[in-house]
Structure formats: structure tokens, C-alpha cells
Amino acid sequence: xxxxxxxxxxxxxxxxxxxxxxxxxxxxxxxxxxxxxxxxxxxxxxxxxxxxxxxxxxxxxxxxxxxxxxxxxxxxxxxxxxxxxxxxxxxxxxxxxxxxxxxxxxxxxxxxxxxxxxxxxxxxxxxxxxxxxxxxxxxxxxxxxxxxxxxxxxxxxxxxxxxxxxxxxxxxxxxxxxxxxxxxxxxxxxxxxxxxxxxxxxxxxxxxxxxxxxxxxxxxxxxxxxxxxxxxxxxxxxxxxxxxxxxxxxxxxxxxxxxxxxxxxxxxxxxxxxxxxxxxxxxxxxxxxxxxxxxxxxxxxxxxxxxxxxxxxxxxxxxxxxxxxxxxxxxxxxxxxxxxxxxxxxxxxxxxxxxxxxxxxxxxxxxxxxxxxxxxxxxxxxxxxxxxxxxxxxxxxxxxxxxxxxxxxxxxxxxxxxxxxxxxxxxxxxxxxxxxxxxxxxxxxxxxxxxxxxxxxxxxxxxxxxxxxxxxxxxxxxxxxxxxxxxxxxxxxxxxxxxxxxxxxxxxxxxxxxxxxxxx
Amino acid sequence: xxxxxxxxxxxxxxxxxxxxxxxxxxxxxxxxxxxxxxxxxxxxx
Numbered sequence: 001x002x003x004x005x006x007x008x009x010x011x012x013x014x015x016x017x018x019x020x021x022x023x024x025x026x027x028x029x030x031x032x033x034x035x036x037x038x039x040x041x042x043x044x045x046x047x048x049x050x051x052x053x054x055x056x057x058x059x060x061x062x063x064x065x066x067x068x069x070x071x072x073x074x075x076x077x078x079x080x081x082x083x084x085x086x087x088x089x090x091x092x093x094x095x096x097x098x099x100x101x102x103x104x105x106x107x108x109x110x111x112x113x114x115x116x117x118x119x120x121x122x123x124x125x126x127x128x129x130x131x132x133x134x135x136x137x138x139x140x141x142x143x144x145x146x147x148x149x150x151x152x153x154x155x156x157x158x159x160x161x162x163x164x165x166x167x168x169x170x171x172x173x174x175x176x177x178x179x180x181x182x183x184x185x186x187x188x189x190x191x192x193x194x195x196x197x198x199x200x201x202x203x204x205x206x207x208x209x210x211x212x213x214x215x216x217x218x219x220x221x222x223x224x225x226x227x228x229x230x231x232x233x234x235x236x237x238x239x240x241x242x243x244x245x246x247x248x249x250x251x252x253x254x255x256x257x258x259x260x261x262x263x264x265x266x267x268x269x270x271x272x273x274x275x276x277x278x279x280x281x282x283x284x285x286x287x288x289x290x291x292x293x294x295x296x297x298x299x300x301x302x303x304x305x306x307x308x309x310x311x312x313x314x315x316x317x318x319x320x321x322x323x324x325x326x327x328x329x330x331x332x333x334x335x336x337x338x339x340x341x342x343x344x345x346x347x348x349x350x351x352x353x354x355x356x357x358x359x360x361x362x363x364x365x366x367x368x369x370x371x372x373x374x375x376x377x378x379x380x381x382x383x384x385x386x387x388x389x390x391x392x393x394x395x396x397x398x399x400x401x402x403x404x405x406x407x408x409x410x411x412x413x414x415x416x417x418x419x420x421x422x423x424x425x426x427x428x429x430x431x432x433x434x435x436x437x438x439x440x441x442x443x444x445x446x447x448x449x450x451x452x453x454x455x456x457x458x459x460x461x462x463x464x465x466x467x468x469x470x471x472x473x474x475x476x477x478x479x480x481x482x483x484x485x486x487x488x489x490x491x492x493x494x495x496x497x498x499x500x501x502x503x504x505x506x507x508x509x510x511x512x513x514x515x516x517x518x519x520x
Numbered sequence: 521x522x523x524x525x526x527x528x529x530x531x532x533x534x535x536x537x538x539x540x541x542x543x544x545x546x547x548x549x550x551x552x553x554x555x556x557x558x559x560x561x562x563x564x565x
Binding site for chain 1: 542
């Protein structure tokens with residue numbers, strides 16, 4: 001238990017991280033244009049400089065996850081041999097599934113495939129047909145959002161769970177470093193730095209979701225009122241701020257789980273509506289073909305840096321920004337997955353948390369991106385035109401091609417509000433817990449302060465409306481955290497190696513015993 | 521004396537900072553591998 005006592009109090013973490021996030025928030029409010037530009041420029045610089053280090057990372061992590069799942073370690077049960085799962089398999093899978101869905105996939109649903117179709121380096125290849133471009137666009141969407149991406153969250157959950165359930169650590173990102181490297185002088189400082197960066201990363205990454213949702217709701221209002229010049233995004237942000245503040249500070253937050261379930265069900269209803277009223281057979285064909293292309297192409301895509309291509313915009317602003325963004329979300333996702341998986345084996349946790357959400361994302365993209373591509377290649381091209389004119393209009397332009405668009409567009413705008421409110425409320429409460437005095441009960445003023453910071457950081461990106469800005473704010477803080485993430489992975493490898501050696505020693509001793517007894 | 525290739529000249533003139541960052545990152549990863557492989561049985565309980 002000694003390692004537990006050396007950690008700083010959550011209150012101290014608040015005092016350390018608060019000024020940093022406050023500084024970013026103040027700059028964002030006072031100089032919105034400069035802040036948006038600074039974030040975008042810094043992100044572009046990082047993407048360009050470190051693509052050699054990041055691009056293959058998700059694939060390597062996927063290989064690591066699978067090797068742990070199918071090794072002896074995979075049979076270990078979180079919480080001990082006799083631990084019983086806290087949630088039924090259905091609830092647990094639906095929670096993993098819930099975690100995989102947010103504002104992001106609704107926002108990017110129809111856009112992702114279109115963007116790769118129009119801008120990917122693969123689509124610029126000479127002699128490539130529209131059909132090949134569409135297949136490549138779908139498999140790229142699956143690669144960036146699917147199995148390799150979910151492996152990043154899962155490995156973080158494995159690290160946190162392994163040290164929490166088997167090494168008597170805490171349910172946070174600093175604990176593995178503190179336990180595995182305790183003989184190193186730098187250990188405590190690095191563990192504390194990791195914790196501080198976790199708090200900053202979570203708060204800034206959530207601001208990106210907020211900016212995304214405000215822009216999308218504004219897009220919905222433009223579409224519903226048929227006024228493309230309407231810009232009330234800052235007011236929508238203010239409305240969202242009031243809404244999530246009320247939800248996180250009042251007992252309403254107890255009902256958030258229910259609201260989250262309703263939101264998921266509504267999004268599934270929307271998915272089924274498009275699936276059934278749209279070209280169902282085409283969606284199924286897209287799903288099957290894209291899975292095949294993804295399996296075939298992931299290895300190539302994970303190592304293709306397009307070194308000699310004239311434009312490296314796509315590799316930087318898609319592959320790189322997403323992967324760093326996913327790393328930035330790992331503290332939030334890792335702790336959540338580790339916490340709900342008590343009583344499950346590591347193998348169950350790894351396989352389910354990679355393949356269940358990724359499977360849903362495959363279906364979602366096959367329907368929304370698949371339809372956007374069908375409309376572009378063989379249809380009116382209305383969705384692509386809307387995406388090029390104003391990307392925030394894309395999903396609404398898609399719904400316009402289906403019956404009852406007046407109802408589905410309102411439903412979608414409500415979905416954006418519900419998704420972002422549930423995400424931000426749980427984020428504010430998590431940050432409140434991480435920085436409250438006892439580290440268990442979140443203090444209300446702190447929940448409110450984190451909420452204010454998130455809206456303030458989101459403001460310049462809502463004002464500028466640039467997609468690069470949203471991606472930059474989502475991934476910029478994830479980059480320094482990535483080095484801490486590497487350290488937590490090293491801690492896991494060290495612990496696994498140590499435990500395997502101990503196991504081998506025990507086995508050798510037990511096999512030697514009978515021969516000694518026989519001699520006696 | 522042979523002329524230095526233009527792209528190396530360019531790299532020498534302004535890439536010292538970038539090169540240092542890349543080398544530091546490689547060094548960091550190598551160090552992580554080293555401390556991972558450097559097992560002390562008493563270290564992890």
C-alpha cells in the first residue's frame with residue numbers, strides 16, 4: 001500500500017492543473033482567432049514531425065492486445081478468481097457500446113467516407129476508378145475509427161485494470177508508473193505529471209466535442225430554417241453550457257445513465273430508419289466489402305506515410321489527428337472500461353471492448369458514409385455538394401433525401417444535444433472526482449469550474465467553425481500525454497514480464513518437489 | 521570539393537530543432553525498452 005500514500009491529494013492536482021486550463025480558457029476568450037490559429041499551427045507542426053512515430057502505433061497496440069488476450073494472462077479474472085461481474089453481460093456490452101458512440105460518430109458518420117473519397121492520398125492515385133476510390137474511402141474510415149483505434153482505448157484499460165486489480169494500485173493513469181518503476185528516482189514526478197496531464201487532456205478533449213456539437217446544432221437550425229447564413233453557434237454553446245451545468249450540479253445527474261440509454265436507443269432507431277428506408281442491400285454489400293478491404297489493407301495503411309507526395313494534408317489532418325485524439329481520450333475511456341469490467345477475464349475485456357464498439361461503428365459508417373458515397377458516385381451528388389459548401393450541413397443534406405426529413409432533422413438536433421450533455425456531464429463529474437479533496441465525491445464548485453473552462457476553450461473553434469481547429473483542440477494536449485501513455489505501456493510490459501517469470505519459478509519449484517519426495 | 525546536396529543544406533540550416541526532437545523521441549523509446557527489460561524481481565510486488 002506504500003505506493004498509494006506517495007500520491008498527491010486530488011486537491012493539489014486541482015491547484016496544479018487549474019491555472020494551466022484557466023490560461024488556455026482565458027486566451028481562448030480574449031484572443032479567439034489567435035488561439036484557434038495557434039492550436040491549428042501547433043497541431044500541424046506536431047503531425048508533420050511525428051507521423052513516423054504515430055501512424056503504426058494502433059496496429060502495434062492491436063497486436064499487443066490480442067497477444068495478451070490469447071496468452072495465459074488473458075485468463076486472469078479482474079478482481080480475483082472468485083470475482084463476480086458487477087453488471088450482466090448485456091448491460092456490460094451495452095455500456096462498452098455506449099462508450100463507442102458519441103457526438104463524433106454522428107458528426108462524422110456521412111462525412112468520413114466522403115472526405116477520404118475526395119481528399120485522401122489514395123484517391124489522388126492515377127487511373128483509380130470511382131468504385132475503387134469509394135472502397136478505399138470506406139476501408140480507410142474503418143481503419144481510422146475501427147479495430148486499431150479501439151485497441152488504443154483497450155490497452156489503456158488493460159494497463160489501468162492490471163495494476164488496479166492485481167497490483168493494488170489506484171484506478172488512475174499515474175498508478176502503473178508509480179508501481180512498476182518505484183525504484184527509479186523520476187518515478188514519482190513522472191506519475192504526478194501523468195496525472196496532471198490526464199486532467200488537462202480530458203478537459204481540453206471534451207471541449208472539442210462541445211465545439212463539434214454546437215456547430216452541428218447550428219447546421220441543423222440552418223437546414224430547418226432554410227437559412228444557410230444563420231450563425232447562432234455561440235448562443236447554442238451558451239445554451240449547452242447552461243444545460244450541462246444544471247445537469248451536473250443538480251440531482252438530475254443521477255438520471256444521466258437513463259438519458260444516455262435513451263440517446264443510444266434513439267440513435268439506433270435513426271440508424272434502422274435509414275437502413276430500412278434506404279438501399280438496404282447496398283448497405284449490407286458495403287459492410288461486407290469494407291470489412292474485407294480493411295482486413296486486407298490495414299497493414300499497408302498503417303505504414304504508408306506518403307513521403308514523396310506533394311500534399312500531405314490528408315495524412316496529417318486525418319490519420320495523425322485522429323490517432324493522437326484517441327490517445328488523448330485514453331485516460332477517460334481506460335478508467336471507464338477498467339471500472340465496469342470487474343469480474344471479467346482480461347480476454348473478455350480486451351475482445352469485447354475492441355470488437356463490440358468497432359462493430360457498431362462499421363455498421364454506422366456503412367449506412368451513413370456508404371449512402372453519402374452512393375449519392376456522390378451514382379446519385380445527385382447533393383450530400384457531397386453540401387459537405388463542400390458547409391460540412392456541418394452534410395448529415396442534414398443526407399436526411400433531406402429520405403422521407404420525413406422534417407422529423408428526423410429535429411430528432412438529430414435533439415440527439416446532438418443529448419449526446420454532448422451526457423458526455424460533458426460525465427466528463428465534469430470525472431474531473432470533479434479527480435480534483436476533489438477526498439478523490440471520491442466531486443465538489444460542486446469544481447464541477448462548475450471545469451464546465452466553464454470547457455465552454456471557454458470551445459468558443460474560438462465554434463466562432464471559426466473550421467474542422468482543423470476542432471481536430472487541433474481535440475488532439476493537441478493528447479500529444480504530450482502520448483509520452484506518458486508510452487510510459488504506462490512500459491509499466492504494463494514490465495509487470496507482465498515480472499509476473500510470467502514468477503509464474504515460471506513457481507512451476508519449476510512445483511515440478512521439482514515430487515522428485516525430492518521420491519528421493520526421501 | 522563536392523557540393524553538398526541542396527536538401528541537406530536546407531536541413532542543416534533550419535532542421536536542428538526538429539532533428540533534436542526526433543532524436544529525443546527515439547532516445548525516449550529506447551530508454552523505455554531498456555527499463556522494461558531491466559527486471560528486478562523485488563521491484564514489482
